[in-house]
Amino acid sequence: MADVITVTQVQLVQPVFRYLRAIPGVLLLFAIGYAGKLLEQNVGAYAKAHYWTFPNIEYVLWAILLGLAISNTVGVPEIFRSGVATYEFWLKAGIVLLGARFLLGDILKLGGVSLVLVAIEITGSLAFMTFLGRAFKLKPKLTSLLAVGSAVCGVSAIIATKGAIEADDEDSSFSIAAILALGAFALFTFPVIGHFLHLSDKAYGLWAGLGVDNTAEATAAGALYSDAAGKLAVLVKSTRNAMIGFVVLAYAIYWASKGKAQAVGNKAAFLWQKFPKFVLGFLLISVLATYKFFTKDQVGTLANLSRWAFLLTFAGVGLRTNFQEMRKQGLRPFAVGAIGEVVIAGFTLGLVYGASKIFGW
Amino acid sequence: MSADPNASGSMTAVRNGQWWKLSLDSWAVVLALLAALLVRAGVFKHIPW
Numbered sequence: 001m002a003d004v005i006t007v008t009q010v011q012l013v014q015p016v017f018r019y020l021r022a023i024p025g026v027l028l029l030f031a032i033g034y035a036g037k038l039l040e041q042n043v044g045a046y047a048k049a050h051y052w053t054f055p056n057i058e059y060v061l062w063a064i065l066l067g068l069a070i071s072n073t074v075g076v077p078e079i080f081r082s083g084v085a086t087y088e089f090w091l092k093a094g095i096v097l098l099g100a101r102f103l104l105g106d107i108l109k110l111g112g113v114s115l116v117l118v119a120i121e122i123t124g125s126l127a128f129m130t131f132l133g134r135a136f137k138l139k140p141k142l143t144s145l146l147a148v149g150s151a152v153c154g155v156s157a158i159i160a161t162k163g164a165i166e167a168d169d170e171d172s173s174f175s176i177a178a179i180l181a182l183g184a185f186a187l188f189t190f191p192v193i194g195h196f197l198h199l200s201d202k203a204y205g206l207w208a209g210l211g212v213d214n215t216a217e218a219t220a221a222g223a224l225y226s227d228a229a230g231k232l233a234v235l236v237k238s239t240r241n242a243m244i245g246f247v248v249l250a251y252a253i254y255w256a257s258k259g260k261a262q263a264v265g266n267k268a269a270f271l272w273q274k275f276p277k278f279v280l281g282f283l284l285i286s287v288l289a290t291y292k293f294f295t296k297d298q299v300g301t302l303a304n305l306s307r308w309a310f311l312l313t314f315a316g317v318g319l320r321t322n323f324q325e326m327r328k329q330g331l332r333p334f335a336v337g338a339i340g341e342v343v344i345a346g347f348t349l350g351l352v353y354g355a356s357k358i359f360g361w
Numbered sequence: 362m363s364a365d366p367n368a369s370g371s372m373t374a375v376r377n378g379q380w381w382k383l384s385l386d387s388w389a390v391v392l393a394l395l396a397a398l399l400v401r402a403g404v405f406k407h408i409p410w
Contacts, residue, residue, distance in 0.1 A: 092389035097396065281390035285397055294401060301400050304410040 018082075025083015026312070029090070032070070032319070033311035036063030060223045060314050064187065067318020076319055087316020091216050092278040094309030095234055099285030100294060100302040107235065107286055113359065114206065114236040117351050121210050122243060124347055125151035129340045136336050141167040141260075144251055145175035146333060150340050153241045153276075154179050154214030160244060160274050164252035166261045178337035181326045183217035186341070187317075191224045193349075203356045205229035209236025210348040213341075216317050219310060238279050245274035 040059040047053075070076065076084055126147050133143025145167055149158040155176050162172040190212060194204040204225050212218035215237050222233025249270055255261035264270050289299055326334075355361070383391070399405050 089385050089389050092386060093393040093396075096390055096393035100397070277384070277386040277390050281393055285393070288397070294397075297407070298400050301405060301408045302397060304408045305396055305400070305405075307410050308408070 022083040022086055025080040026086055027083070028076075028080045029084060029087060029312040029315045029319070032066045032315035033059070033063045035066055036060070036315070037311065039066075058224060059311070060220055063311065063314040064220060064318040067315050068321055069318075071319050071322050072324070075322075084316055084319050087216065087313050087320070090309040090312040090316070091219065092276075092281075094306045094313060095215075095219075095238060096278050096281035096285055097302050097306035097309065098231065098234055099282040100289045100299045100306075101231060102235065102282075102286045102289070104286055104290040107283070110232065110235055113355060114209065114239045117206065117210060117348075117355060118236065118239050118243065120351060121344070121348055122151045122240070122247065125340070125344050126247070128343060128347075129336070132336050132340050136332055138333060138336060139171060141165060141255075142171040142174060142333060143336075144255070145171055146178065146337055146340070148247055148251060149175050149179040150213055150337065150344060152244050152247050153237070154183065154217075156215075156241075156276075157244050157248070160248045161251055164248050164261065164264075165255040174333040175337075177326045178334045179213050180321065181323075181334065182337050182341045183212060183214040184317075184321050186212045186345070187217050187221050187224070190221045190345075194225055194229075197349075199352075200356065200361050201226045201228040202232060202361045203352050205232025206236055206355065207349055207352045208233035209240065210352065211345045212237075215241060216313055220314050220317055223310065223314075238276075238282060241276045242279050244276060245271040248274050 036059040039062040040057060043057065129147035129150055130143055133140075133146060138146070144165060145158050145161055148161045149155070151157075158172055158175045158179065161167070190204075190208055194207070199207065205222050205228065208218055208222040208225070208229065209232065212221045212233075218233050218237040219230065223230035249264065249267060252261060252264050252270070256263040285302070288294065289302075294302065396405075400408075
């Protein structure tokens with residue numbers, strides 16, 4: 001009897017302890033994000049008061065830069081790590097809440113266009129990365145992981161595919177490091193190129209959603225350009241994310257047919273298991289907003305809540321990016337990823353340019 | 362960025378009463394919907410930015 005009570009107590013205490021352990025890291029995310037917000041407000045005002053020419057740096061960039069500075073100098077102490085890892089949780093909660101700012105009609109209209117572009121982007125990226133992996137003589141499963149990571153949605157796609165095709169831990173670490181390093185690079189180059197080409201908010205948002213692989217970086221790259229571009233980047237990226245199940249299923253079937261992975265039993269269950277649930281949450285909130293479940297003020301409040309959630313995400317993007325760790329992962333997968341990403345970025349820019357001509361954006 | 366390695370066990374976890382083992386994705390949706398309901402109910406009237 002005593003054993004049963006002890007086991008039950010341990011079962012109850014474990015998850016509670018896990019959540020408590022995350023508190024310091026979440027507080028660190030908040031502190032860095034909020035410092036970024038304060039810097040945005042105060043640095044601009046200070047420069048203006050002293051007649052300095054200083055670019056207007058948004059809180060998004062400040063939060064990422066502060067995180068990067070900590071991660072690449074003193075590092076993130078152990079006590080903060082489990083909380084810092086929650087940045088993806090805040091990202092997904094933020095995307096669901098952002099649904100309040102989309103009317104269903106807009107989603108269907110933009111989602112329809114982006115669905116076509118996403119289908120072209122995924123097909124083109126998978127084909128090109130596979131070709132590149134073979135040309136560089138990478139291991140076939142490593143090539144598959146890099147292809148899925150750059151075509152669909154970064155780290156989660158790699159993790160999901162790794163399980164489905166039974167790839168090595170080493171291969172997935174290589175692919176994740178390459179995708180994260182290139183995501184950090186895209187974060188700083190996409191807005192510069194967008195401004196250089198005078199892209200509209202709509203065209204840039206589409207490009208960021210199509211061309212940047214990880215959802216956190218795509219959201220940040222969009223928000224760095226403008227609020228409207230950030231909104232659209234999230235929508236397009238979520239459309240890409242929704243494709244993850246189909247792509248992973250195709251790879252699982254391919255590798256199983258070669259006898260190098262387990263066969264997939266129930267395909268519908270497999271698709272549901274891999275489907276990103278936050279996309280459903282985003283659509284649900286959007287439907288509620290469309291049918292006036294929320295007042296205008298309440299939509300504003302939900303949008304602000306979403307911004308606070310993204311604030312934690314952007315701090316996390318900086319904190320988890322450690323260039324020294326990435327350098328340790330080797331050059332060849334990184335070179336394949338880099339060449340692939342540059343070509344995909346150019347290809348998606350061409351797609352967006354074509355779409356903007358057709359639709360007059 | 363979406364799929365979670367723990368997602369497979371979500372439904373089983375709920376059925377077994379181990380609700381805390383829901384995937385990260387599902388928890389994010391639950392929290393966001395809860396926040397939206399609280400805003401709708403007027404518990405949070407205005408959240409500044």
